[in-house]
Amino acid sequence: MNLTREQLQHKLLRIFEENFEIKNPGLDDDLREAYEFDSIDAIGLLVEIERIMGVKLSQEKKKQSMDIRTINDICNYVETIHIARS
Amino acid sequence: MNNPSRSEAVIPGFKMIKPVLDVVITIIAWLYYTLGFVLFFSPFYVAVSLFSKESERGFQNLNRLFYHYFFKLVAGITPGLTFRLSESVRSIHSSVVVCNHVSYLDPILLISTFPRQKTIVKHTFFRVPILSWLLKRSGYLPSTTQDGLDVLMIEQMQKMDTFLQERGVLFIFPEGTRSRDGRIGRLNSGAFKIARQFHAPITVVRIRNTNHLFRPGRFRFNTCVTNPVSIERLGVVNPDENGQILSTTELMTRTRSLMQADP
Known part of the structure; x- marks a missing residue:
């Protein structure tokens, strides 16, 4: 995934x-x-999100996503997973 | 309609024994529900759980059989009670089935109808021992992600596409609760979001008269009255129309109009 935060936000808004x-x-x-x-x-x-990142998320990561409330939360969630993987 | 105040004339000749029959038939039904499950069905559930490679399918089939015989028994011993289920209902598959809700009997009547069935169950039932095990192994979905049910909900939703493709039926009561006056209440959006997400047709059905057999607020079955319980197929709403996906609101509007249609 090679997206800036701004690009990620844009993608998410389109998905929403x-x-x-x-x-x-x-x-x-x-x-x-x-x-x-x-x-x-x-x-x-x-x-x-799996499609954007090109990865399968673990059940633990998926469970964490249930607490997401805002678009910024989603961006943080995606970025955290991306950093952990790289 | 499922009018709760309709006249319920006792079948001639049964007036005197109706109170006794109400109690006896209720006891027999509950005995089947409890002892019948333990004696006749639980060994099969355990066997499927231990040895079947497709235990979810096996559990759903056992659920169907258990409730099929429940209704067969109740119909067999209850004067005046008949069940009418058209082939157009039995043949429903690969669909989100949306239904009115008038009695606690409705979910088990639908389970008895479809060989491969899932539904959304109130999350508190997932706290009840044994029942929780049965619900989970049957692949049923919790109504919320509370109480640590988030993983279960995620797992079941991930399997939904395959389930629907393999002729499964996800039935949902979009009102979320029983209607006391037969009218269709406010619809929750969950069923319609799922249909939209998985591009599954929404088949609208109507249950009649289960509320006259097992009346809200009463413990006893209501016997010795003419009571034709039925499930009718009212129509289909397809989320995909002319290459476009209909909005959740539009799906809800079309479904409501089918649910409210007079026969």
């Missing part, structure tokens, strides 16, 4: 619009409270 019908959420908006982004959506998002 296309897959979850959430248009332009603020980077620190609580997705659950503001957009009813639930655990079913979160699991769908994991598939997309």
Whole structure:
């Protein structure tokens, strides 16, 4: 994965619009409270994250994703996994 | 409709013995549910658990058989009770099935209908010993990721695509709770998000009259009244239309309109 944080944010915003019908959420908006982004959506998002990163996430990493609340949280999550892998 | 206040005339000749039959039939049903499970079914569950390579499929099939015989028994001993299930319902597969909810009997009636079935179960049931084991081994999904059920939810959702492709049925009561007046309440979006995510058709069905057999707030079965319990297929909503994926809101609107349609 060779993406800057800005590119990652851009990709995520597109995924949110296309897959979850959430248009332009603020980077620190609580997705659950503001957009009813639930655990079913979160699991769908994991598939997309795996696609972006080109890796299969471990169950432990997937479990951690259930606590994600904001777009910035997702960026941090992806970056942390990427750093750990590289 | 599933009108709870409809007239329930006792079948002629049964008026005197109805109270006794209500109790006796309820006891027989509960005996099957408890002792019948332990004596006749639990050995098969254990065998499937230990020896089957496809234990989830085996558990689902055993669940279907257990409830199939439950309803066969209840129909056989309850005067006035009949079950009508059309071939168009039995033949449903590879679909998210969405249904109205009027009685605690509804989920087990749907389990008895489909050979390969999954459903979303209230997360608190996953705390009950034995039941929790059965639910997990059957591949059923918890309603939330609370209580450490996140891993289970993730695992089951990851397997959903294959399950649906292999003729599985995921049935869901989108109202989340039983309707007391027969009207369709507010729909939760979960079923529609899953259908959208996996491009699975939503088959809408309607259960009638289970609430007249096992009435909300009552312990006894209501026997000796004419009671045709049925499941009807009302229609299909496809998330993919002309190369476009319909929004969750649109899926919910179309499903609601089918659920509310009069016969």
